[in-house]
Amino acid sequence: MNTCFDFQGKSLQLYRFPKRFTHPSWQAWDAADELLIEHINEHQGDIEQAQMLILNDDFGALTSWFNSAQICHISDSYVAQRAAQLNLEENQLPTTSVQFIDSLAIPAVQPDWVVIKIPKTLALLEHQLAQLQSIISVNTRIVAAAKVKSIQKSTLTLFEKYLGVTTTSLAKKKSRLVFCQPRLPAKMLKSPYPTIWHTDDKLFEISNHANVFARQQMDIAARLLINHLPDCSNKHVIDLGCGNGVLGLYILKNFDNCKVTFVDESHMAIASAQYNVEHNLKDKLSQCRFVVSNCLEQVSSDWETDIVLCNPPFHQQNTVTDHIAVQMFEDAKSKLKRGGELRIIGNRHLEYPHKLKKLFGGYQVIASDRKFSILSSIK
Ligand SMILES: C[S@@+](CC[C@H](N)C(=O)[O-])C[C@H]1O[C@@H](n2cnc3c(N)ncnc32)[C@H](O)[C@@H]1O
Numbered sequence: 001m002n003t004c005f006d007f008q009g010k011s012l013q014l015y016r017f018p019k020r021f022t023h024p025s026w027q028a029w030d031a032a033d034e035l036l037i038e039h040i041n042e043h044q045g046d047i048e049q050a051q052m053l054i055l056n057d058d059f060g061a062l063t064s065w066f067n068s069a070q071i072c073h074i075s076d077s078y079v080a081q082r083a084a085q086l087n088l089e090e091n092q093l094p095t096t097s098v099q100f101i102d103s104l105a106i107p108a109v110q111p112d113w114v115v116i117k118i119p120k121t122l123a124l125l126e127h128q129l130a131q132l133q134s135i136i137s138v139n140t141r142i143v144a145a146a147k148v149k150s151i152q153k154s155t156l157t158l159f160e161k162y163l164g165v166t167t168t169s170l171a172k173k174k175s176r177l178v179f180c181q182p183r184l185p186a187k188m189l190k191s192p193y194p195t196i197w198h199t200d201d202k203l204f205e206i207s208n209h210a211n212v213f214a215r216q217q218m219d220i221a222a223r224l225l226i227n228h229l230p231d232c233s234n235k236h237v238i239d240l241g242c243g244n245g246v247l248g249l250y251i252l253k254n255f256d257n258c259k260v261t262f263v264d265e266s267h268m269a270i271a272s273a274q275y276n277v278e279h280n281l282k283d284k285l286s287q288c289r290f291v292v293s294n295c296l297e298q299v300s301s302d303w304e305t306d307i308v309l310c311n312p313p314f315h316q317q318n319t320v321t322d323h324i325a326v327q328m329f330e331d332a333k334s335k336l337k338r339g340g341e342l343r344i345i346g347n348r349h350l351e352y353p354h355k356l357k358k359l360f361g362g363y364q365v366i367a368s369d370r371k372f373s374i375l376s377s378i379k
Contacts (some may be wrong), residue, residue, distance in 0.1 A: 001026050005061065007034060008041065012064050013090050017083035018294065021323040028087065029061035031173035032145035036115055037065055039143055039169075039177055051109050055128055056117040060084025067093045072111070076103040076124060076211045078265040078292045102267035103211065106131050111140055118146035118155060118178070119211075123193060124268075125155065127210035129162035130191035136163070136182045144178040151176050162189055194272065199246070203253065204280045206244050209268035213243040213313075221311050221372050225345045226250050228367045228374050232258045235306035238335065239263065240296065240328055245273025247309055252277070252284045261289040263299055295324070296331035308332035310344045312352075322350065329359055336379040343376045 001022040005012045014028035040047065052069040054062050056076075063073050063084045073084055081100050088095045101107060103124065114132060119125055136142070142163060146155075148171045159166040159180045169177035193210035197217055208215040214222065225247060232255040239248035242262040251260055262273040274290045291299050310332065312325035325346070332342045342360070346352040348368065352375060356363040360377035367374045 003028070005029050007037065010065070012061070012087070014059060014061055014064065014087050015083070015090060016059050017079055017086055018327070019086065021321075021327065023321075023323075026319065028059035028083065030147075031175040032117060032147065033061045033065075035169070035172060035175055035177050036062060036117075036143060036145045040066070040113065040115070043141070047113070050112040052113040052115060053107060053109075053111045053132075054115045055103075056080070056119045056124075057084060058117065060087040062115060062117070063098055064088055064091055064093055066115075067097065069113075070109075071098045072107045072109060073098055073100050074103055074105075074107065074128070075100075076266050076268050078267065079294050082294060103128060103131075104209065104267060104271055107135060110135055110137060114140055114142045116142070116144035116178075118144050118150055120150070121211050122154065122158065123215060124211040126158050126162070127191045127193050129158055130189060133162055133185050133188050138182055138184055140182055142180040142182060144180070145175060146178075148174055148176050151178060194275075204246070204249050204276070206246060207272055207275050207279065208244050209272045211266055211268045212272050213266075213269070214246070215244075218246060219243075219311065221345045221347075222246055224367065224369060224372055225309070225311060225343075225374060229254065229309070230307055230341055230343055230376070231255065232307060234258065236261070236303045237307040237309055238296070238299065238305055238332070239273075240308050240310040240332065241265075241312055242273050243269050243311075245269075245276045247311070248273065248288070249276060249280060251309070252281050252287065259287045259289075259303055261291060261299060261303065261305075263291045263293050263296065265292065265294055267292055295327045296335050299335065301335065304337050305335045306337060306340050308336060308340070308342045310342070312344060312346065314347070314350065322352075322355075325350075325352065326355055329355055333359055333379055338379055340379050341376055342379070343374065345372050345374045347371060348373050 047069040050069045055074045064087045164181045164183040166180045194207045236259040238261045248260040356377045363375045363377045
């Protein structure tokens, strides 16, 4: 993996997080980062005292580059926050000058610069633009960037709707800049998130913050897994990669005296999962824990784990990968008690059976349909 970011006479070592999962073709920065750096350096060479909001800096390339500014790093991703911290440390840059906040919080500063990496999920962008309205002024410089194919008319319409007149640069290295001149808002427009849907059986009303997986309806894999849950009575279950918490809700509803730990790397997912338990099964709240974590790294072992349930992700930001699923399986194995079960659902073409066999020595197929298989491994 190329970790040496040599650009405009400056050199940084930049890693993805977690560092141990690397691939020769991966990098922790991209051409959109380079365009943003070029643009900001051209327009304000000295950024030392500038208040800069950096949104969705996936691995901390921009946060490291502009470290002499007063930076507020805003992201929904715990992994992105950890990556930025790692890269600041790797480059002996001070971490104390950077404030880390998640995408549900509004920073308490009036920024000179707002620098946005346009996220894959437009809903997250919309929520972030809506939030920016209350802290920017007509003097705030707003610049965003992404791959050309990720900047659609609908993307630009969102900037226009919430912030002001929006233009774009020419494409360079398949990426493009977006410039937005803020207007004084006649009235603030509210973010349309969270959104709500109901489960088919009408048991639950599911609320979803902007960046939550299956924001508009239940995921089809989750639907299958709900029909093949293990017996969770009197057990502690970890809902790993919980999203809005729908799997954990069915466990709490269907099984007596169980405890559930909801885990996700998305702050919005954990906030939604917690709200959904409070809202649908208030009396079960004391049986639950909610943890923002990379896989199970931040989950304490205070509660012995009987079952880990998982509908794993198969990409990190824009990269298709099974490395997160693999780390989830490894972490599950180390957290589970002897005799405990990891139950997962995955697309049939993925290599999960092979991974489980290697890790646990075997697996059982609990159910499958045309697209998915539910697999179980016992520690
Ligand atoms: C396929 S979704 C499943 C969501 C939910 N369990 C469902 O079935 O609807 C995978 C989830 O894993 C989360 N995730 C991705 N990377 C993660 C990581 N490194 N650690 C913890 N959770 C992660 C995503 O935010 C997402 O909510």
